[in-house]
Amino acid sequence: MTIKREIQASVKDEQLVEKRRNQMIRGAVSLFKEKGFHRTTTREIARAAGFSIGTLYEYIRTKEDVLFLVCDSIYEQVRNRLSSMDLERGTLESLRLGIDHYFRIIDEMQDEVLVMYQEAKVLSNEALPYVLKKELEMVGMFEKLIRRCVENGELDISNEHQQLLAHNIFVQGQMWGFRRWALQKTCSIDDYICLQTDLLFSGIQGFKKQMEVGG
Amino acid sequence: MTIKREIQASVKDEQLVEKRRNQMIRGAVSLFKEKGFHRTTTREIARAAGFSIGTLYEYIRTKEDVLFLVCDSIYEQVRNRLSSMDLERGTLESLRLGIDHYFRIIDEMQDEVLVMYQEAKVLSNEALPYVLKKELEMVGMFEKLIRRCVENGELDISNEHQQLLAHNIFVQGQMWGFRRWALQKTCSIDDYICLQTDLLFSGIQGFKKQMEVGG
Amino acid sequence: MTIKREIQASVKDEQLVEKRRNQMIRGAVSLFKEKGFHRTTTREIARAAGFSIGTLYEYIRTKEDVLFLVCDSIYEQVRNRLSSMDLERGTLESLRLGIDHYFRIIDEMQDEVLVMYQEAKVLSNEALPYVLKKELEMVGMFEKLIRRCVENGELDISNEHQQLLAHNIFVQGQMWGFRRWALQKTCSIDDYICLQTDLLFSGIQGFKKQMEVGG
C-alpha cells in the first residue's frame, strides 16, 4: 500500500480532481521536458492543461505541487508497469527478463523519466523524501529479484553486492534516458539491453574467460 | 585540442579577467550547491565573489555565462586531476587503478560534480554541446584505457561493449555523488570502489563460476 | 422613519432573505473582527454563514453589500438598545443615566462597534452617507436629551455647545472601544463612566471651584 501525500484541492469532487490533475500532468510534462520546471510558468501549465490559471489553482496550492504531482505520477506509472515482473522465480533468466522489461519501460517513458530525473531535486524538503522513498521501493524490487536468485543458488554474491547491483540496474535504466544524446546515436534499445546484460552477467573478465575456454 | 568558447568581457586585462572569474566561480559553486542555479540571484553571486553587481557584469554578459564558467571549470578540474592516469599501459590492473582514481576524484569533488550534474541542462542550446563535448572527452579517456587492454590481449570485448563500459564507469562515478542519499549511508568510498570493481570485472556470473570452481 | 437602502437579492421569499442575511451578518462580524473587511474573503463569509459561495450571491450583489449589511445591523442594534432611554425628562440625572446606559451598550458591543468603526469608511460613496446619517440620528438623540435639560432650565449652554457636547458623548462612547488598548488596561467600564461623567459635568475648573468652596 502506498503512502499518500495529499495535495490539497479546493474542488471537492474527487473524480474531477483526478481528471483535471491528469490534464495538468500531461501538459506539465511536455512543458518541463521542453524548458524545465523553472522556465515554465504556471500560466503555461494551465494553458497546456486546457484551463485558466484560476482553475489551475483550484487543484493545487503552489507551483511545486505540480512538480510533485508529475513526479508521483511518473513513478506510479513505472511501478505499475513494472508490477507485472515475476519477482519470485529466482532464476537468472527471470532477472534477465526483468531488466529487459524495465529498460523497455524506461525507453517508452523516456521523456517523463528525463523530466523527473532532472527536476525532482527542486522539490522542497517536505516532498523530496517522499519521492526518494518511491525510488527506493523500485530499487527494492530489483533487490528482491536478485535475492531470490541467491536464495535459489543461482547466484552467489554478498548482500552488499546485491544492493549495489540493484542500484546499478536502476541507474542504467535511467541512464538510457538521460544520456540519450550519447547512447542513442549509435545504439537501439535492443542493442543497449543486450550489451548491458552482457556486461552485467559476465563482467569484463567473463568475456576473457569464455574466450580462454573457447580458445 | 580544446575548443574555447569565449565568454565576452568588457574588461581588457586578461589576467584580471581570469582572477575575477575565479572569484566568481568559487562563489557561484557554493551558492549553486546550496540553492541551485535558478534560486541564486546575480546579486548573490556578485556578493559571494566579493564585488558589486556592476562589476560582475563587466566579466560576463548573462547569468547563464556564470553557469557555463562553473561547469567548464569543474570539468577542467576533474580532467586535470584525471590526467595523471596512465592510459597506455593496457593492463587490467591499470584499468582497476584508473577507476579507483576517478572514483576518488569524484568523491572529493562531490559538491561540484553534483552542481554541474544537476544544472548543466539549463545551459542554452549554444553552450550545452560544448559541455557535453567535454564529457565525451572524459568518457573517451576510459575508452582508451579499455581499448589498450583489448589491444594488449588482456580483454576481449567488442567495440560496442568497450564504449558502453566506458559510459558505465563514468556514470557510476557520478552516481556516487548524485545518489549519495542512498549509497553513502551504508557504504564508504573504499567499499564502493571495491564493490563496483567486483561487479565490473567479474559480472554476476563470475561469482557463480568462481563458486563452482571452488565448490 | 428610517430610510431603507435596499440591497438587491435574487431570492424572492423575504423571510428567507432576512434569515440568510442574519446568518451572513453573524458570520461576517466575527470574521471582520478577526481580520478586517479586506482580508476576509467572500468564500469565508459564505462558509461562516453556513452556506455556499453561490448562495451568498443570491442574497447580495457585491462584497461591499455585506459590509453595508453589517454596519446597518450594528447601528440598528445600538439604536434599539438605546431607545429605552428617556429623552424627554430633561433632568441632569436623566442625562447622566443616558450616558451611563450608552457607555454600557458600547462596552457590551465593543467588537461590533470596533468593526463598524474601522471598516465603515470603505463603503462606497453611495452607501457611506446612509451610514453616516444613522450615526447623526444617534448623535441627535443625545442632542435631544441635552436640549430638554436646557429647556427645563437645568442647563444653560448655547446651541453650539449642545451639539458639540452630543458629539463628544457619542465619540467618548466609541473611544472606550477603539482605544481599549490604552484605556481598558487600567480602568473598568464603571470607572470609565464615573470619570468621564465627572469631567463632563464639572469640567476641570469645576474641581478647582469645589475645592475652593470646600477649602
Add this chain to the structure above:
Amino acid sequence: MTIKREIQASVKDEQLVEKRRNQMIRGAVSLFKEKGFHRTTTREIARAAGFSIGTLYEYIRTKEDVLFLVCDSIYEQVRNRLSSMDLERGTLESLRLGIDHYFRIIDEMQDEVLVMYQEAKVLSNEALPYVLKKELEMVGMFEKLIRRCVENGELDISNEHQQLLAHNIFVQGQMWGFRRWALQKTCSIDDYICLQTDLLFSGIQGFKKQMEVGG
C-alpha cells in the same frame, strides 16, 4: 530619544533613502487619503512617488512598510510641531494654549491624520505597537501639561482624571479630522477650539453655576 524601527532598504546612501522615502510618503498619503491603503496598489504608490515599481522596492520590503513609514512620518511631524509647547509652566493658560496649538496642528494636517487614523490598524502585530507607543507619548505630553497644573495648585483632579483628560484632549483633536463630515459643516477651527475649551474647562455644570452666580 526615539526608538528607531528600521525599515530595510537595499540602497545604501542614507541621504538618498531619506529623500526617496519622503517622495514615497508624500505620494502614498494622497493615495491612501483618496482610496485607502488596501485599494491602493504598490504601482500607484511608485508612480505617485515618481519612480518605478522596481525602485520602490529598493527602499522598502513590503507594502506594509509604506504604511508604517507614513504613520511614522505623520506622528513625527505632529510631535515636532507639538514640541514647541511649554509643558512646564503649569498654568491653566498654558494648558489652554497647548490645546489651541494641538488642535490647529491637527487642522492643518487633517488629511494625514485621517489617513493614519483609519489605516494604522492594518499594521502587523510587529509594527502596530511601535505606532501605538508613539501615540501614547503624545498623550503623555498632555498628561504632563495637566500634571504640572495640579502640582502648581491650579487644578485639583485625581491621577485617573488627569490621564483620562489627556486622552480626551488627544481624541478631540483627532475627532476634528475624522468627524469633519459632521463638525466642519457648521463650525470653523476657531469655533471648535473655543467650544471644546469651554466644555473642557467649565463642564456643563460650570455654565449653570456661572449663570447662577451671574443671575
Add this chain to the structure above:
DNA sequence: AATGAATGAGTGTTCATTCAT
C-alpha cells in the same frame, strides 16, 4: 575598472463574481 541606483517585464498567487447544473 568599479560602483550601485534604476528599471520594468515577468512571476506566482488570490479572489470577487458568474452561471450551468
Add this chain to the structure above:
DNA sequence: GATGAATGAACACTCATTCAT
C-alpha cells in the same frame, strides 16, 4: 433555491540587466 467549478483581472513582489558617475 442551492451549489461549487470556472474564470481572469489584478496584485505584491523579484531580479537580470543597464548605465551614469
